[in-house]
Amino acid sequence: MWVSGKGTRIFLVGGFFVKRQEVSERYQIPLDILREYESWAPGGAKRKGRAGWQYDDTDLERLGTLLTLYEIGFSAQEARTYMCLPEESRTAARRLQMLKQKRAETLEEIYRKERQLQKLDYLRYEIQKTQGGKKP
Secondary structure, three states: OEEOOOOOEEEEEOOEEEEHHHHHHHHOOOHHHHHHHHHHOOOOOEEOHHHOEEEOHHHHHHHHHHHHHHHOOOOHHHHHHHHHOOOOHHHHHHHHHHHHHHHHHHHHHHHHHHHHHHHHHHHHHHHHHHOOOOOO
């Protein structure tokens, strides 16, 4: 990353210097996600002195994975832990365990919401019954 005299962060993408904002807009990646990725980028984005960050296809793939982790409910720390695990067969079990845990948490949330809906529907039914079957 290179910082201009005005403090603007610049990235080197495809051989051209591009502002972080342009990277965000081009690839639809929120600025806070780019900042986070820069802070711990695991072997992807490499500093080239004052020339800036150079993002390659691997970085874009990792950023896509990071966005997916957030979409499925990972916290920032969980996502960082997952992303910083080397993509090797010896860490596959750990990554799978993290995904299994998040899946179990998501299913529990779904079950909790289903129980809420059942209770809500019961209360609606009780009100309708007292109204002689009329829907309020």
